[in-house]
Amino acid sequence: MIVTIDGVAASGKSSVSSGVAQALGVPYVSSGLLYRAATLLGLEASLDLHAAPHLLTLLGTHPVRLEPLAGGNRVWQGERELTDDLHSTRVDRGVSVVAALPEVREWVDAQLRALPEPFVAEGRDMGTNVFPHASHKFYLTASARIRAERRARERPEDVPAIEAALQRRDELDTVQSAPAPDALVIDTGPLDLQGVIDTILTRLR
Ligand SMILES: Nc1ncnc2c1ncn2[C@@H]1O[C@H](COP(=O)(O)OP(=O)(O)O)[C@@H](O)[C@H]1O
Ligand SMILES: Nc1ccn([C@H]2C[C@H](O)[C@@H](COP(=O)(O)OP(=O)(O)O)O2)c(=O)n1
Numbered sequence: 337m338i339v340t341i342d343g344v345a346a347s348g349k350s351s352v353s354s355g356v357a358q359a360l361g362v363p364y365v366s367s368g369l370l371y372r373a374a375t376l377l378g379l380e381a382s383l384d385l386h387a388a389p390h391l392l393t394l395l396g397t398h399p400v401r402l403e404p405l406a407g408g409n410r411v412w413q414g415e416r417e418l419t420d421d422l423h424s425t426r427v428d429r430g431v432s433v434v435a436a437l438p439e440v441r442e443w444v445d446a447q448l449r450a451l452p453e454p455f456v457a458e459g460r461d462m463g464t465n466v467f468p469h470a471s472h473k474f475y476l477t478a479s480a481r482i483r484a485e486r487r488a489r490e491r492p493e494d495v496p497a498i499e500a501a502l503q504r505r506d507e508l509d510t511v512q513s514a515p516a517p518d519a520l521v522i523d524t525g526p527l528d529l530q531g532v533i534d535t536i537l538t539r540l541r
Pocket of ligand 1: 347349486487527
């Protein structure tokens with residue numbers, strides 16, 4: 337069984353997926369972390385993030401591994417754990433450029449499709465492109481202001497700066513962010529985290 341939870345930036349995908357996965361007793365898979373890992377490594381190597389060939393060479397010679405767990409995903413490059421470095425403002429700024437590269441998307445998709453079922457997968461295109469045959473699909477939205485207020489609790493910037501950055505990323509991510517036609521769209525604005533998780537679990541049961 338595969339459950340997909342897609343949605344816009346900071347709509348609650350990873351928190352909700354973790355809650356749903358724990359209730360189901362399966363791992364969840366955070367696809368965005370692989371895009372973030374590619375971005376971090378590209379930045380650290382001072383690569384041009386618009387150019388795929390060097391980035392792909394880097395990812396090929398120093399493989400990155402996603403460890404999907406129900407409580408939270410971890411990302412490794414060899415013995416080095418990258419997880420804590422993936423949610424910086426610097427990576428936030430660069431990740432949409434890297435995620436627009438078809439070669440990087442293929443690199444991520446191949447890793448995701450190799451994972452053993454069952455799991456909950458979250459990202460932008462889990463229900464459309466990567467797992468179109470998933471049995472249950474969900475899509476989370478909320479206004480940019482609400483998302484910025486939530487994310488402000490995790491980032492050093494103020495709400496207006498975060499809101500502007502989220503809107504910029506929404507625009508850059510538009511291509512791969514359309515909901516699957518068979519996804520249930522949930523506006524998380526009026527709901528708390530548990531409310532979103534319960535909406536999904538009710539649908540699944
Ligand atoms: N429905 C909700 N109500 C209140 N806070 C939420 C809700 N959903 C998510 N959050 C909080 O918003 C922040 C962003 O959620 P996160 O799961 O990281 O989103 P995403 O994976 O879509 O970027 C987290 O601090 C999370 O706890
Ligand atoms: N399946 C996916 C997952 C993420 N992405 C892109 C789009 C996002 O800007 C970045 C980071 O994704 P992530 O889910 O970690 O980002 P947010 O937590 O929603 O801000 O990667 C994508 O293009 N396709």
